[in-house]
Amino acid sequence: xxxxxxxxxxxxxxxxxxxxxxxxxxxxxxxxxxxxxxxxxxxxxxxxxxxxxxxxxxxxxxxxxxxxxxxxxxxxxxxxxxxxxxxxxxxxxxxxxxxxxxxxxxxxxxxxxxxxxxxxxxxxxxxxxxxxxxxxxxxxxxxxxxxxxxxxxxxxxxxxxxxxxxxxxxxxxxxxxxxxxxxx
Amino acid sequence: xxxxxxxxxxxxxxxxxxxxxxxxxxxxxxxxxxxxxxxxxxxxxxxxxxxxxxxxxxxxxxxxxxxxxxxxxxxxxxxxxxxxxxxxxxxxxxxxxxxxxxxxxxxxxxxxxxxxxxxxxxxxxxxxxxxxxxxxxxxxxxxxxxxxxxxxxxxxxxxxxxxxxxxxxxxxxxxxxxxxxxxxxxxxxxxxxxxxxxxxxxxxxxxxxxxxxxxxxxxxxxxxxxxxxxxxxxxxxxxxxxxxxxxxxxxxxxxxxxxxxxxxxxxxxxxxxxxxxxxxxxxxxxxxxxxxxxxxxxxxxxxxxxxxxxxxxxxxxxxxxxxxxxxxxxxxxxxxxxx
Numbered sequence: 001x002x003x004x005x006x007x008x009x010x011x012x013x014x015x016x017x018x019x020x021x022x023x024x025x026x027x028x029x030x031x032x033x034x035x036x037x038x039x040x041x042x043x044x045x046x047x048x049x050x051x052x053x054x055x056x057x058x059x060x061x062x063x064x065x066x067x068x069x070x071x072x073x074x075x076x077x078x079x080x081x082x083x084x085x086x087x088x089x090x091x092x093x094x095x096x097x098x099x100x101x102x103x104x105x106x107x108x109x110x111x112x113x114x115x116x117x118x119x120x121x122x123x124x125x126x127x128x129x130x131x132x133x134x135x136x137x138x139x140x141x142x143x144x145x146x147x148x149x150x151x152x153x154x155x156x157x158x159x160x161x162x163x164x165x166x167x168x169x170x171x172x173x174x175x176x177x178x179x180x181x182x183x184x
Numbered sequence: 185x186x187x188x189x190x191x192x193x194x195x196x197x198x199x200x201x202x203x204x205x206x207x208x209x210x211x212x213x214x215x216x217x218x219x220x221x222x223x224x225x226x227x228x229x230x231x232x233x234x235x236x237x238x239x240x241x242x243x244x245x246x247x248x249x250x251x252x253x254x255x256x257x258x259x260x261x262x263x264x265x266x267x268x269x270x271x272x273x274x275x276x277x278x279x280x281x282x283x284x285x286x287x288x289x290x291x292x293x294x295x296x297x298x299x300x301x302x303x304x305x306x307x308x309x310x311x312x313x314x315x316x317x318x319x320x321x322x323x324x325x326x327x328x329x330x331x332x333x334x335x336x337x338x339x340x341x342x343x344x345x346x347x348x349x350x351x352x353x354x355x356x357x358x359x360x361x362x363x364x365x366x367x368x369x370x371x372x373x374x375x376x377x378x379x380x381x382x383x384x385x386x387x388x389x390x391x392x393x394x395x396x397x398x399x400x401x402x403x404x405x406x407x408x409x410x411x412x413x414x415x416x417x418x419x420x421x422x423x424x425x426x427x428x429x430x431x432x433x434x435x436x437x438x439x440x441x442x443x444x445x446x447x448x449x450x451x452x453x454x455x456x457x458x459x460x461x462x463x464x465x466x467x468x469x470x471x472x473x474x475x476x477x478x479x480x481x482x483x484x485x486x487x488x489x490x491x492x493x494x495x496x497x498x499x500x501x502x503x504x505x506x507x508x509x510x511x512x513x514x515x516x517x518x519x520x521x522x523x
Binding site: 012031032033034035038051054055056057059062068069070071074075076078079122136139140141142143144 | 185186187188189190191192193195216219220223224227228236238240263286287288289290292293414415521
């Protein structure tokens with residue numbers, strides 16, 4: 001981090017920092033008051049992460065930081081140096097959708113779609129840690145993601161279907177779904 | 185769109201360095217841990233500190249020391265507190281309280297120390313700047329009147345921490361560190377019944393540790409009332425801890441209340457319960473005593489008269505659970521999960 005935030009005399013300056021987003025290091029210059037959500041959307045052009053209530057009440061802005069789902073509207077970007085940030089843009093592998101995205105598309109898990117990126121990222125963290133979560137565990141994990149279309153039933157079913165497909169893929173390839181076969 | 189105001193950001197690596205910065209900067213500097221309480225306040229301009237001192241890279245803030253009791257670092261996230269080995273079995277009241285704070289995502293961010301120092305809340309205060317300006321502000325920030333009770337000389341904003349009543353019932357204390365040294369305070373004494381000046385923590389002090397006493401032979405529980413089972417601040421928190429004799433009578437007990445005052449506090453029900461068995465009559469009398477101390481104001485969710493009445497009910501639930509009654513159905517109805 002280059003500390004240029006306040007020169008003597010109170011001049012207001014921006015910060016220059018390298019953020020690790022979706023597997024790539026990106027240098028970005030931003031005002032120190034910016035949240036991770038604002039830097040992602042405004043300075044990195046990653047508008048997949050949605051801007052909802054701005055106060056931590058809706059979950060639309062959920063992204064993964066070091067694998068944990070956090071609300072990017074309440075994370076200071078300056079605190080994210082050296083951390084792995086994953087957004088919805090990083091889910092697909094080239095033209096291949098992540099199983100969660102495919103299941104949401106197939107089962108109507110997204111209606112207006114505004115809550116979807118936050119739900120997908122939160123669900124990804126859940127399935128990364130538990131390839132076969134029960135309904136209760138899914139409910140608990142995404143309880144912070146409000147869907148104003150109220151399509152919760154389809155969201156639960158989409159996550160369960162994605163988990164089923166990921167387990168089937170893992171069984172076929174003989175790899176562990178949590179670590180994509182990288183662990184011994 | 186609500187932007188944060190400008191501030192200078194400091195990220196010290198040690199408690200001593202953080203304390204030095206706080207001391208040097210004076211009242212313009214504010215500590216930030218998870219940010220889930222402070223940042224919404226800053227967006228609404230309830231707070232506009234010149235300097236933010238981050239605790240996220242401070243070494244030792246996530247310590248867990250297990251012995252006869254348990255010491256938890258103030259910087260542990262609530263998710264990390266819930267995941268602490270043995271916590272659920274030894275201190276179920278704290279586990280239940282921490283599990284019911286906000287949502288999974290916010291528990292990955294918000295810390296134990298932050299929950300204990302949570303700003304008091306009020307429907308006339310937790311509003312954006314334009315809303316508050318339209319009513320002429322309130323005494324907690326920028327104004328002079330308490331809109332909850334206009335004759336009130338003090339701010340009546342409500343304490344909304346879930347972990348504090350649970351920890352007070354468990355007999356916990358906290359360690360406060362500053363450039364002047366460190367001191368341990370019983371958690372109940374960290375609070376003051378004043379919506380503005382709600383903490384006895386001095387400006388340069390950092391809450392670094394939560395110290396839990398030995399819980400052998402103690403059982404504890406936390407009952408939270410909120411509108412949505414998934415995600416809401418408490419409108420009532422009842423925490424009870426009891427040490428039971430082999431014959432089933434109570435040797436020692438503590439009952440604490442949250443969200444019905446500007447501070448979480450210990451009630452006198454503990455003294456009343458000592459030496460007694462938890463019969464229906466004893467539970468009813470203890471519940472009446474506890475409810476008489478609740479002073480909810482009309483500044484948060486639900487009808488204020490009902491909120492007062494329901495204190496006795498919830499105290500009854502907590503004590504019946506301690507007696508061994510099956511309370512799963514009531515839990516499911518009030519908390520949407522069995523806990």
